[in-house]
Amino acid sequence: MHDVVLLVGMAIADVAILAVWWFLGSRLVPAEQAPASANGETEKGVRTLHKVLTYVCFFLLAGLIIECVAMFPAILVRFGWS
Amino acid sequence: MVVKDSLPKASDSAPHVTQPKSRWVEPADGWLAAGVFLCGTMLLGPFGAIPLIIGLVKLRRSVKAGTNVRPWAATVIGTFCMIDGMINFLPWSLDTFAHNTVLGETFITGYGRFFDGAFYVGYNTEALGGVANHAEKMWQLLAVFILMPMRVVSAWAFLQMKTWGLHFMKISGWLYLFLWVGYTVAMSQDFEARMANSEFGMGWWLFNLFYLSPMFVLPYLYTVDKRQWNR
Numbered sequence: 001m002h003d004v005v006l007l008v009g010m011a012i013a014d015v016a017i018l019a020v021w022w023f024l025g026s027r028l029v030p031a032e033q034a035p036a037s038a039n040g041e042t043e044k045g046v047r048t049l050h051k052v053l054t055y056v057c058f059f060l061l062a063g064l065i066i067e068c069v070a071m072f073p074a075i076l077v078r079f080g081w082s
Numbered sequence: 083m084v085v086k087d088s089l090p091k092a093s094d095s096a097p098h099v100t101q102p103k104s105r106w107v108e109p110a111d112g113w114l115a116a117g118v119f120l121c122g123t124m125l126l127g128p129f130g131a132i133p134l135i136i137g138l139v140k141l142r143r144s145v146k147a148g149t150n151v152r153p154w155a156a157t158v159i160g161t162f163c164m165i166d167g168m169i170n171f172l173p174w175s176l177d178t179f180a181h182n183t184v185l186g187e188t189f190i191t192g193y194g195r196f197f198d199g200a201f202y203v204g205y206n207t208e209a210l211g212g213v214a215n216h217a218e219k220m221w222q223l224l225a226v227f228i229l230m231p232m233r234v235v236s237a238w239a240f241l242q243m244k245t246w247g248l249h250f251m252k253i254s255g256w257l258y259l260f261l262w263v264g265y266t267v268a269m270s271q272d273f274e275a276r277m278a279n280s281e282f283g284m285g286w287w288l289f290n291l292f293y294l295s296p297m298f299v300l301p302y303l304y305t306v307d308k309r310q311w312n313r
Contacts, residue, residue: 054154064165
């Protein structure tokens with residue numbers, strides 16, 4: 001019985017993982033043309049999404065630049081040359 | 083055999099106006115490339131921040147003036163991905179190819195002492211040299227030979243609005259996600275040998291978040307107007 005529970009659980013997990021990828025795959029290929037009625041709403045959503053992503057990526061970019069600038073000097077100050 | 087058409091065309095008689103041809107999509111892209119390259123070496127990072135910031139400021143000004151060709155979002159995302167690819171590609175290359183040099187050993191073992199014990203415990207003791215941890219070596223070779231160079235060139239082509247740049251950004255984005263998850267699991271499984279053997283221990287988690295680029299970049303790549311990438 002113990003094995004059955006685990007095997008059924010595994011099957012459910014596998015189906016869920018496949019379903020997530022089906023969901024993503026079916027939505028990540030944009031249609032050539034959206035329905036006319038959906039255009040306004042879609043464009044507004046996309047604009048907001050792009051704005052948010054730009055802010056997030058700018059923040060991450062700033063973090064990486066700080067890392068690039070500080071890492072080697074910090075290593076030399078703390079440990080010196082090997 | 084090809085027979086040339088000898089009839090004059092309408093365009094032949096029109097005055098020929100030569101457009102000044104720019105090497106890059108945006109004139110300030112040279113600053114951007116220099117900054118990303120210098121920062122990406124990590125060793126010359128302090129010198130790279132200046133041209134990088136100059137490039138970003140110039141590009142932002144051109145966006146405000148309305149003279150830009152490339153959207154600001156594409157500039158930020160492309161630059162972020164390129165610097166991300168470079169700072170993974172070049173330092174890992176240092177460990178792959180130059181682990182016996184003073185510069186390579188200083189940087190890599192210094193990083194290891196700060197964040198990840200695998201980069202200094204038993205350093206240069208295995209067959210391939212450099213980091214001795216087998217899982218780390220596997221990720222390293224995948225990154226140096228496949229993913230990171232692919233990421234760097236695709237980010238630059240993306241910034242130059244090339245069709246293949248957008249396409250390769252998507253492919254390398256998915257590969258990056260694959261590597262990020264695998265690497266994070268490998269690090270966590272080896273916690274005692276790696277993070278626990280470093281000065282900042284859990285500090286790795288903090289800056290690992292800055293490498294989560296696919297989570298933020300893929301949604302952009304799949305919603306952007308792909309007709310703009312037509313060079």
